[in-house]
C-alpha cells in the first residue's frame with residue numbers, strides 16, 4: 021500500500037510483518053516539528069520499521085539521518101522508501117543495544133520508538149549521546165503506566181502508578197522520571213522540551229546534558245503524588261521518601277511515584293513549535309502544541325477533570341472548561357486547558373476554588 025504522510029510517500033507492505041501504525045502520525049509530526057525547532061541534528065532512528073519517522077526527518081528537517089532495525093524485511097522496506105523519496109540516509113540492520121554501544125557520540129538526537137516499554141533501550145541511548153543531546157522516547161505500554169498492571173510498572177519503571185482521572189499524567193511522569201534517573205546514573209541532567217500523552221501512547225522529548233550538578237537538579241524534581249479517592253484532594257511532595265498522610269476528609273490518600281514533578285514542556289520551545297507546525301497543515305497538531313504551550317505556562321503538575329469534579333459534587337452538568345479557566349484567571353490564579361483531556365483544567369488554585377467555579 022502506498023500512502024502519503026507529512027512530506028514523504030511510503031510504501032507500506034501488507035503481510036511482510038513490517039510494522040506501520042497510521043495512528044502514530046501525530047507522534048511523527050511532533051518529532052519532525054521539534055527537530056525543525058532544534059536546527060541541524062544528527063538523527064538516529066533506532067527502531068525504524070518502515071522508516072516512516074526517520075525518512076520524514078530526513079525530508080522535512082535539516083538532519084543527517086541513520087535508520088536501524090533488527091528485521092531484514094524492515095531494512096529492505098526502509099531502503100525502498102528512501103529511494104522513493106530521493107533522500108540520502110544510512111541504514112543498518114543491528115540489534116538496537118549493540119548498535120548504541122558502537123555509536124557513542126555520533127548522534128545528538130536518538131529516537132527510541134519500540135513496541136511497548138522503551139526501558140531496555142534508554143540506558144544505552146543516554147550513554148551514546150554526546151555531552152549535549154536530545155532523546156525521544158515513545159512508550160505504548162499504557163496498561164502498566166496507567167495502573168492497570170501496577171506490578172509490571174514497578175518491574176519496568178520502579179514506580180507505582182495510579183488509576184483514575186490522573187492516571188495518564190502520572191504515567192507520563194513515571195516515564196519522564198525513569199529517563200531522568202537513567203540520565204543521572206551517567207552524571208547527566210535532563211530538561212523536558214515537550215512530552216505528551218496521546219491516544220494509546222506516551223511520548224517524551226528531552227534534552228540531556230552532562231554535569232553532576234545538572235543531574236542532581238533533575239533528581240530534585242522527582243517526588244510523589246498523593247490523592248484521595250473520596251474527595252479528590254491531591255498533594256505532591258518532592259523527594260525519594262514516599263510520603264504518607266490522611267486526607268482532611270478522613271479518607272485515605274494513595275501514593276503514586278516516584279514521578280518527575282518538573283515541567284512537561286518548555287513553554288518557549290512549544291511556542292516555537294506552534295510557529296513551525298504550519299507546514300503540516302494539520303489542525304490537530306497545531307491545536308495540541310498550542311494547548312501544551314499554554315499549560316507549560318501554568319507550571320503546575322496535575323489537573324482537575326471537571327467530569328470527576330461534577331461526579332464528586334453530585335451536581336451533574338458543570339460549567340465549560342473555558343469558563344472555569346477564565347474564572348480562575350479572573351481570581352488571580354494561573355489556569356489553562358490540558359492536552360491530556362478536553363475536560364481538564366490545569367491550575368495552581370486549591371480544589372475548593374475549582375469546585376466552586378466548576379459547580380456554578
Ligand SMILES: C[S@@+](CC[C@H](N)C(=O)[O-])C[C@H]1O[C@@H](n2cnc3c(N)ncnc32)[C@H](O)[C@@H]1O
Pocket residue numbers: 038039040041044048066067068069070071072073088089090091094114115116117133134135
Ligand atoms: C514500533 S516499531 C517502530 C515504528 C517506527 N518508529 C514508526 O514510526 O513507524 C518497532 C521496530 O523495532 C524493531 N525492533 C524490535 N526489537 C529490536 C531490537 N532489539 N533491535 C532493533 N530493532 C528492533 C522491530 O523490528 C520494529 O520494526
Ligand SMILES: [Zn+2]
Pocket residue numbers: 248249250251252253267268269270271
Ligand atoms: Zn479526602
